[in-house]
Amino acid sequence: MSRSAGDKVPTMVDVARRAGVSPSTVSYAMTGSRPISEATRQRIQQAMVDLGYRPNVFARGLKSKRSHIIAVLFPKNERGMNLGSMEYIFGASDHAQDRGYHLLLWTSGADALDDLAGLAQQGLVDGVLLMEVRLKDPRIEVLRNSELIFTMLGQNADPGELDYVDTDFDQCARLAVEHLAGLGHRHLGFVHQDAATIASGRGNAIRLRDGMLRAAREAGVALTALTCQSHTDGGRKAFAELLAADPRTTAVIAFNEQATPGLMAAAVAGGRRIPEDFSVVCVDMPAQAALMTTPTMTTVGPVAADMGKAAAEMLIRRIEGQQLGAPSQMLFDGELVVRASSGPAPEPR
Amino acid sequence: MSRSAGDKVPTMVDVARRAGVSPSTVSYAMTGSRPISEATRQRIQQAMVDLGYRPNVFARGLKSKRSHIIAVLFPKNERGMNLGSMEYIFGASDHAQDRGYHLLLWTSGADALDDLAGLAQQGLVDGVLLMEVRLKDPRIEVLRNSELIFTMLGQNADPGELDYVDTDFDQCARLAVEHLAGLGHRHLGFVHQDAATIASGRGNAIRLRDGMLRAAREAGVALTALTCQSHTDGGRKAFAELLAADPRTTAVIAFNEQATPGLMAAAVAGGRRIPEDFSVVCVDMPAQAALMTTPTMTTVGPVAADMGKAAAEMLIRRIEGQQLGAPSQMLFDGELVVRASSGPAPEPR
C-alpha cells in the first residue's frame, strides 16, 4: 500500500494483471455498472489494496465526462469576507469529500461571465454551487446555456424550476420578533444592510425586512426599519436614527455584522446598558462572532454549515441522476440562541 | 463565440479544420512548445475565438500529466475558522486564477494521511499549498513520498530545502513592542494561545513569544508572557493573571483573536479605559475584525492576502520549472496599523 518515491503509479492494467482478470472487469467492478462475481470482486479489491491503486482522474474524466469535481462560485468582492460564508463553503466541502467529490473554489467576480462560461465548457466540473445569488443574476443564464448542473445558495427573483437551499427569512423574522415581544419589548428597530447592497438585488435583505414588518404586525409591536452602512460608523448613525424615529425603541434586530459593534457602542455611549436597558439580536451571525461581542450576542439563523451540506447533497444527487425532473427547493429554519445581549424590556420611564 | 444549448463542444480537431492546419499544430500553438509562423498562429487564434474553443482539461491532463489545479490543504478543525485563514486562501485563489490555475479546497483533517496520499496519487493536482503547518507535520512526509510539489504557509521545525512563506514574527514582535515602548509603556503583557495549541506544535506561537521577550529586552521594558484559552473567559482570566504577575502593566499584546474581547471587557470592568489607561495591540488580526472591536484595534501583522498570493506564485513557479534547486523561503514583514486601542502610557499613580 505504501510506495516510496520512484515507484511507478499503478494503473488499472496492473490491478487486472495481479487479479488475473481483464482491465475492463476491473473497471466494471469499480463503477458497478455490471454484475461481477463475488470471488472476482474480492480478488480485484485485494489487488487494488496491495498495489495502493487509485484511478487516474483524467483518464476517467476523459471517457466518462464526469470529473467528480464541483465548483463553489463565491465572488468574494460581493460582501467582503465573512465567517458565515466560510461556514457554508466548509460545510459543502466536508460533505462533498464524504461523497467522493472534490471542491473547486472559484472566486472570480460575479461579472466575469466569460470566465464562468469557460469553466463550464472545459468539462472540469460536474456541477456548481452558486453563492451570493442576486434577484437578477446573470450567472444563471450562463450556467443554463452551458447545460451545467447547479444549485443555488439563496434565490433569484424567480427560481421556478431551479434547485436551491435558502434561509427561511420569514421564520427567522418571526423568531426574532417573538423573542423580543415575549420579553416585553413594544418598540423595535430593524437595522439591515446598506441601501446600495439592497438595491443591487441581494434578495435576502428584502425578504427579511418584509418578514420583520409582517411579524411585528402579527405580534402587535411597532417596528422601525432602517438601512445602514456596513461599518462601525454606520451602526452608530443607525442607532441615532432609530431613536430619532421612535424614542421609545428598546430593542433592535440587526442584519449587518459589520455595523453591529458600532450600534452597540452608540447605545452604551447613550447611557443604555445592554441588555438591561436595550436588547440586541442579530440575524445570521456565526456563533464564533457572536461570542466575541460584549456582551455575547443573541442570534437567530440557520446553521450555515448544514445549509452548505444540504446544497452539496442536492447538487450531487442531481449530478448522479438520483433526482430527476422536479426541482429541489429547501428552506432552512433558523434557531434562536439566547445569549447575553437580550433581556426583559426596561420599565417605561 | 456564444453557443446555445445543444451545440457540441468544439474540439481541437474542429479548430484545426477551421484554421486549415493539423491538430498537432493547434496544440503546439497553444503550448508554445515549438515555433509557429505568425500567420498560422493568427488563423488558429481566430478559429479558436470563432468556435469559442476551450481545451478539454482531462485530455490535456491525461497526456501532459499537468492539471493546472493546485490544492490548498486547510484542515479546518485545527484552529476553528477565522477570517485570517480565509484571506490567505482567497489571496492564493485570486492569484492562481490569474495564472491560469484552479484551486481545489481540501478540508480533511491533518490526520487524514491516507486521503492525502490518495489525492497525491490521483494526479489530480500539480501542487499543494500547505496551511496550518506544525513543527512536526506528518503531511510533509506523505507529500515528499508522493513526489508532489508543495509550498508551506508557515514552517515546520526544520524547513531545510522546503519552500515556504511565513510571517516574520521577530519583526512583528519588535514592531509591537517598539510601538508601545515609544508610547511610554514600561510594563507589557503578552497573551498568546492556549498551552495545548502551543504544545501541539504550532510553531508560530513559540517563535512569536521568543521574539516578544527578545524585543522587550532590547527595548528595555518588562514583559510578562502568558498562555490563554481561546475564548472570552480565557481573555478575562488572562487579564487577571497579568495584573497579578505585574500590577504595573499598562499595555498588552495579544495573539489570540477569540480571547481579546474578554480581555478588553475585563480591563474595562476593572476600571481601566482603553486606551487612556490601558493599551491593547493585536498580532495578525484581520482588518475586518479589528474594525469590529470597541475601540477599534491597533494591529501588527502582514497582509494575509499578499502572503497567500506569494505562496501561490512560489508554488506555480516550482511546478512550471522556473524555480529549480534552491528552496524559496520568504518571510513577510508585518505592518503596524494604529487604531484606537493604543495610546500614551498613563501617568504612574
Added chain:
DNA sequence: CTGAAAGCGCTTACAG
C-alpha cells in the same frame, strides 16, 4: 515551420 501517428489510462458498447 508543419504533419501523421502513437499513446496517456480509463469506460463502455459489442460479443460471447
Added chain:
DNA sequence: CTGAAAGCGCTTACAG
C-alpha cells in the same frame, strides 16, 4: 459472468 477493442481529446516524439 467476463473479454477484446474502440475511443475520449489532447500532447509529443518522430519525420520531413
